[in-house]
Structures are given as C-alpha cells and as structure tokens.
Amino acid sequence: MKQCTSCGAINSDHRSVCVDCGKRLGKPLSEEQANAVEEHLRKNTEKLYQGEDPLHIGLLDKIVGGLCILGLFLGLCLWLLGFVKEDGVGTAIGGLLAFFFGALESLAPELMWELEEMRLELFVHDATPCGMSFIFRRVAQVLTFLIGVVAFLIALFG
Numbered sequence: 001m002k003q004c005t006s007c008g009a010i011n012s013d014h015r016s017v018c019v020d021c022g023k024r025l026g027k028p029l030s031e032e033q034a035n036a037v038e039e040h041l042r043k044n045t046e047k048l049y050q051g052e053d054p055l056h057i058g059l060l061d062k063i064v065g066g067l068c069i070l071g072l073f074l075g076l077c078l079w080l081l082g083f084v085k086e087d088g089v090g091t092a093i094g095g096l097l098a099f100f101f102g103a104l105e106s107l108a109p110e111l112m113w114e115l116e117e118m119r120l121e122l123f124v125h126d127a128t129p130c131g132m133s134f135i136f137r138r139v140a141q142v143l144t145f146l147i148g149v150v151a152f153l154i155a156l157f158g
C-alpha cells in the first residue's frame, strides 16, 4: 500500500503515480502504517453506513413501544380477570413476553444493544450498531408486537 504525500489517496504498491492527483508516489507504507490506514478507512466507512443512529428512539419506536406496553397491561388484566382459556395460559405467557421484548426493543434500544454486544463479543470486539441492526430492530419491534397480539387472540378465543 502506498499513500500519496500530496493528496493522501491510497494507492496499490504497483502504482508509481497517484491515482487521484498524478503526483509521484514514494515507497510503500510499512505493515504497521498500512494497518493504521486501513483501520482508519474502515471506521470512516462504518460511520458512513451508520448514517442515522440505529439506537435513536423515533416516533415509530414510541408508537410500537406504547402499543407493546398497552398490550402487556391489557393482556395481564384480561388474564387476571379470567378471560384466558385454561389451555391458553402458555400462549398468553408467550404473548406477554413478546410484548415485553417489543417494548424493550422499542424504548430501551441501548439496553438491547448491550445484550447484543455481549453476544457479539464472542466473535468480534468493539462492535458498533450498523445499518443492518437498524433494520433488524424495526423488524423485531413489529414482529414481537404482532406475535403478542396473535398469541393473545389465540389465548382468548382459540
């Protein structure tokens, strides 16, 4: 890897002039320097992809989170009032758990990310939430809410 001294562009070893500005290139970087440059580039790329903070709590999060909390309370009330059928107890518990996790995922994304980070620690270090975790979070929120609703419909009427 060669780095242009006049514009900073990264060039491959076999180039003699800079791909960006056309200036003559010097000697290739040492392995240590090359690693530092790569690390820097990787971080910049990651930042680009993050765009919006994936852990930001937006309007949709508040709506879904609110619905999940509502479902949690409504479900608990219906259960305590004896509306859950005898063979629907397991399903009702599943529904409550789904609402609970939906609410956490929506309103406490940093907590959920910390859990995810603990899991990721097994494979990678200093992980940061990326664009994909933004989408996963959205999907998880809506899915857990829907699962909660369906579970309760089954527990009450199934």
Ligand SMILES: [Zn+2]
Residues within 6 Å of the ligand: 004, 005, 006, 007, 008, 009, 018, 019, 020, 021, 022, 023
């Ligand atoms: Zn250059």
